[in-house]
Amino acid sequence: xxxxxxxxxxxxxxxxxxxxxxxxxxxxxxxxxxxxxxxxxxxxxxxxxxxxxxxxxxxxxxxxxxxxxxxxxxxxxxxxxxxxxxxxxxxxxxxxxxxxxxxxxxxxxxxxxxxxxxxxxxxxxxxxxxxxxxxxxxxxxxxxxxxxxxxxxxxxxxxxxxxxxxxxxxxxxxxxxxxxxxxxxxxxxxxxxxxxxxxxxxxxxxxxxxxxxxxxxxxxxxxxxxxxxxxxxxxxxxxxxxxxxxxxxxxxxxxxxxxxxxxxxxxxxxxxxxxxxxxxxxxxxxxxxxxxxxxxxxxxxxxxxxxxxxxxxxxxxxxxxxxxxxxxxxxxxxxxxxxxxxxxxxxxxxxxxxxxxxxxxxxxxxxxxxxxxxxxxxxxxxxxxxxxxxxxxxxxxxxxxxxxxxxxxxxxxxxxxxxxxxxxxxxxxxxxxxxxxxxxxxxxxxxxxxxxxxxxxxxxxxxxxxxxxxxxxxxxxxxxxxxxxxxxxxxxxxxxxxxxxxxxxxxxxxxxxxxxxxxxxxxxxxxxxxxxxxxxxxxxxxxxxxxxxxxxxxxxxxxxxxxxxxxxxxxxxxxxxxxxxxxxxxxxxxxxxxxxxxxxxxxxxxxxxxxxxxxxxxxxxxxxxxxxxxxxxxxxxxxxxxxxxxxxxxxxxxxxxxxxxxxxxxxxxxxxxxxxxxxxxxxxxxxxxxxxxxxxxxxxxxxxxxxxxxxxxxxxxxxxxxxxxxxxxxxxxxxxxxxxxxxxxxxxxxxxxxxxxxxxxxxxxxxxxxxxxxxxxxxxxxxxxxxxxxxxxxxxxxxxxxxxxxxxxxxxxxxxxxxxxxxxxxxxxxxxxxxxxxxx
Numbered sequence: 001x002x003x004x005x006x007x008x009x010x011x012x013x014x015x016x017x018x019x020x021x022x023x024x025x026x027x028x029x030x031x032x033x034x035x036x037x038x039x040x041x042x043x044x045x046x047x048x049x050x051x052x053x054x055x056x057x058x059x060x061x062x063x064x065x066x067x068x069x070x071x072x073x074x075x076x077x078x079x080x081x082x083x084x085x086x087x088x089x090x091x092x093x094x095x096x097x098x099x100x101x102x103x104x105x106x107x108x109x110x111x112x113x114x115x116x117x118x119x120x121x122x123x124x125x126x127x128x129x130x131x132x133x134x135x136x137x138x139x140x141x142x143x144x145x146x147x148x149x150x151x152x153x154x155x156x157x158x159x160x161x162x163x164x165x166x167x168x169x170x171x172x173x174x175x176x177x178x179x180x181x182x183x184x185x186x187x188x189x190x191x192x193x194x195x196x197x198x199x200x201x202x203x204x205x206x207x208x209x210x211x212x213x214x215x216x217x218x219x220x221x222x223x224x225x226x227x228x229x230x231x232x233x234x235x236x237x238x239x240x241x242x243x244x245x246x247x248x249x250x251x252x253x254x255x256x257x258x259x260x261x262x263x264x265x266x267x268x269x270x271x272x273x274x275x276x277x278x279x280x281x282x283x284x285x286x287x288x289x290x291x292x293x294x295x296x297x298x299x300x301x302x303x304x305x306x307x308x309x310x311x312x313x314x315x316x317x318x319x320x321x322x323x324x325x326x327x328x329x330x331x332x333x334x335x336x337x338x339x340x341x342x343x344x345x346x347x348x349x350x351x352x353x354x355x356x357x358x359x360x361x362x363x364x365x366x367x368x369x370x371x372x373x374x375x376x377x378x379x380x381x382x383x384x385x386x387x388x389x390x391x392x393x394x395x396x397x398x399x400x401x402x403x404x405x406x407x408x409x410x411x412x413x414x415x416x417x418x419x420x421x422x423x424x425x426x427x428x429x430x431x432x433x434x435x436x437x438x439x440x441x442x443x444x445x446x447x448x449x450x451x452x453x454x455x456x457x458x459x460x461x462x463x464x465x466x467x468x469x470x471x472x473x474x475x476x477x478x479x480x481x482x483x484x485x486x487x488x489x490x491x492x493x494x495x496x497x498x499x500x501x502x503x504x505x506x507x508x509x510x511x512x513x514x515x516x517x518x519x520x521x522x523x524x525x526x527x528x529x530x531x532x533x534x535x536x537x538x539x540x541x542x543x544x545x546x547x548x549x550x551x552x553x554x555x556x557x558x559x560x561x562x563x564x565x566x567x568x569x570x571x572x573x574x575x576x577x578x579x580x581x582x583x584x585x586x587x588x589x590x591x592x593x594x595x596x597x598x599x600x601x602x603x604x605x606x607x608x609x610x611x612x613x614x615x616x617x618x619x620x621x622x623x624x625x626x627x628x629x630x631x632x633x634x635x636x637x638x639x640x641x642x643x644x645x646x647x648x649x650x651x652x653x654x655x656x657x658x659x660x661x662x663x664x665x666x667x668x669x670x671x672x673x674x675x676x677x678x679x680x681x682x683x684x685x686x687x688x689x690x691x692x693x694x695x696x697x698x699x700x701x702x703x704x705x706x707x708x709x710x711x712x713x714x715x716x717x718x719x720x721x722x723x724x725x726x727x728x729x730x731x732x733x734x735x736x737x738x739x740x741x742x743x744x745x746x747x748x749x750x751x752x753x754x755x756x757x758x759x760x761x762x763x764x765x766x767x768x769x770x771x772x773x774x775x776x777x778x779x780x781x782x783x784x785x786x787x788x789x790x791x792x793x794x795x796x797x798x799x800x801x802x803x804x805x806x807x808x809x810x811x812x813x814x815x816x817x818x819x820x821x822x823x824x825x826x827x828x829x830x831x832x833x834x835x836x837x838x839x840x
Contacts, residue, residue, distance in 0.1 A: 055079035152189030155357035170328035176733030196271035213366035257299035281818025363734035530747035545628035558706035572661030606807035613800035619821035621715035627708030646707035786812035
């Protein structure tokens with residue numbers, strides 16, 4: 001974009017940079033003699049530091065835009081402000097960012113921000129201390145001088161050399177893998193074994209969580225049982241030993257990186273600072289989350305250097321696009337493996353991957369253990385031949401080596417998904433993990449075939465050549481006996497725009513998925529006593545709910561009218577998309593079929609964005625409209641009464657929106673002889689809303705109804721308890737989290753048990769189907785909002801799965817990325833690949 005157009009559109013360009021992270025290349029003059037980047041602050045975090053660089057309010061910047069371009073192209077960043085808040089920055093597109101000896105503040109800020117700067121000339125000003133190489137060698141080779149603090153895990157110590165003063169070490173691990181336990185292990189070893197002072201800054205877990213984990217790890221006690229306050233005699237002895245441990249815990253909800261930096265100098269002689277944790281998803285209650293992460297990491301890195309203390313921070317993601325922004329000195333990336341062990345990949349800021357280690361998770365006791373084999377780290381040089389001849393082909397190793405400048409964060413320019421895949425390739429090669437390498441083959445080939453736009457540098461050209469070589473077909477076998485057996489032929493769907501049942505095992509209407517014994521209360525000390533919590537949630541209501549309809553009353557009234565179809569779940573694929581069911585083998589060896597979607601050329605370039613909604617059913621419990629008491633026959637209604645809830649018989653409304661499924665989902669496939677269906681209150685409210693907004697032309701006609709006084713908070717206490725438990729257990733992962741999900745599902749299914757002999761404390765089909773319908777409605781409305789904003793919906797399924805066509809590998813902004821209820825996980829795959837199963 002030329003400077004004149006950029007000056008005219010400056011406010012819009014800044015908004016795109018600030019809101020969407022878009023970088024714009026701007027040039028001045030017909031020969032483009034001055035080229036700059038209008039970039040988001042995340043690309044140059046040092047711009048956030050007040051006074052470090054020249055800054056301009058947008059109105060002044062627009063007036064003198066030509067001058068600002070000249071200065072920025074010359075190497076001096078120009079910060080753009082909205083009032084007093086920095087919102088974007090102008091950076092040189094071709095040259096380095098300069099800093100002069102007299103501008104020490106700017107130089108320090110630039111270095112802290114992770115930008116590539118020119119090498120400053122050493123200053124002779126008073127106060128600067130220069131060291132000869134001989135001095136530095138003496139510091140390095142003095143016996144014992146280079147030994148860092150131990151993690152308390154021999155394998156990690158061997159791979160990293162320990163925790164060294166002045167360095168920020170980042171533990172990058174997705175939820176459920178146990179990243180927090182690495183920080184806890186180092187804190188335990190330093191404070192309890194070495195008796196050195198430790199500050200544990202907890203932004204997420206509270207002091208009770210941390211204390212229970214320490215007791216469980218030190219005593220070998222059951223972490224889940226400790227939540228009940230019950231301690232064995234051995235655990236009580238351990239507690240007494242821990243009382244005087246030099247471990248300080250700060251778990252304030254307003255904890256910021258600046259607050260930690262202010263606390264460290266006054267906390268005594270600290271040997272270690274642990275920050276647990278930096279949260280990827282934005283949380284207004286947690287300052288060290290979302291878009292604030294780069295700034296927080298800069299403060300922590302500066303803290304480590306100025307206070308000469310190791311800082312160990314945990315972040316709840318392993319996404320390289322985010323991790324690289326945090327600019328840590330050392331990054332430990334945790335990956336869970338199907339064999340039950342956890343692989344830790346060690347990378348240094350300027351070198352990339354330098355080693356790896358294997359750990360054995362013992363999550364029931366809130367700790368990691370060294371593997372039974374001798375703990376070791378597989379070191380890997382940053383060069384091309386470090387792990388050659390162990391696993392992988394020559395093209396694998398060349399691709400990993402060519403990608404290293406990008407995956408290590410030294411160079412930018414790759415999409416996040418490409419960076420993630422290539423980093424995973426190098427990790428698999430370094431760890432010698434053949435299984436992971438095999439699983440990466442298909443997505444890597446798809447990445448190579450996608451035609452990435454790469455920088456026109458030597459590094460970009462090398463990566464392009466490596467990708468091309470990686471995508472080249474292998475030589476055809478000359479011997480027919482050497483050819484592999486043909487895969488099971490794919491079964492096309494019945495027609496375009498239709499898809500077979502989304503689940504491989506289709507549940508019958510009389511199958512509730514329960515087994516005898518599920519209706520029993522959980523034992524004392526259970527990780528999450530879901531059924532007891534749900535019963536308590538109902539009994540505490542002042543409306544005196546009726547949780548069980550008597551057996552003799554179930555054969556008439558409203559109850560025979562209720563069916564599983566009333567969930568309204570969609571089974572929809574865009575009419576222009578071809579859906580095919582292909583054979584797939586799960587990790588457990590079971591052969592199933594998965595969906596494969598092919599989009600037409602009219603959709604343009606792009607990828608499939610898979611949205612997986614977390615905890616759809618328990619999330620719906622936050623506000624599901626239902627009738628706590630018995631349903632009474634209220635017959636035809638002139639209008640929907642928002643004070644009532646129940647079931648309603650309506651005509652199927654006409655829906656003329658080709659880019660979205662019908663709002664009633666699969667309900668429209670089961671009308672009665674008059675073309676009518678029975679629906680629950682959530683769908684009635686949805687249709688009323690769509691009519692008010694003009695998406696449905698005709699108002700609803702309610703031909704019959706069974707209703708009672710409405711209540712939306714009956715399950716709210718259950719929702720609250722489930723949300724809080726998930727926040728804690730998803731970090732621990734393993735069996736506790738699996739048990740939590742199982743008990744949660746059982747409790748909600750027990751609202752409508754199908755076996756006559758079941759002794760469930762509930763029998764309310766209307767409650768169960770209202771809750772499921774509420775989840776379905778929320779799922780549909782989120783997708784509809786995205787479509788209204790211009791996104792292309794490819795498929796919508798169940799209550800938690802949506803697939804969009806996104807040309808820029810960015811999920812629709814109507815979804816919130818995170819691990820909490822109602823938030824989503826987003827994955828990207830190429831068209832033609834099979835759709836993987838959700839993991840939550």
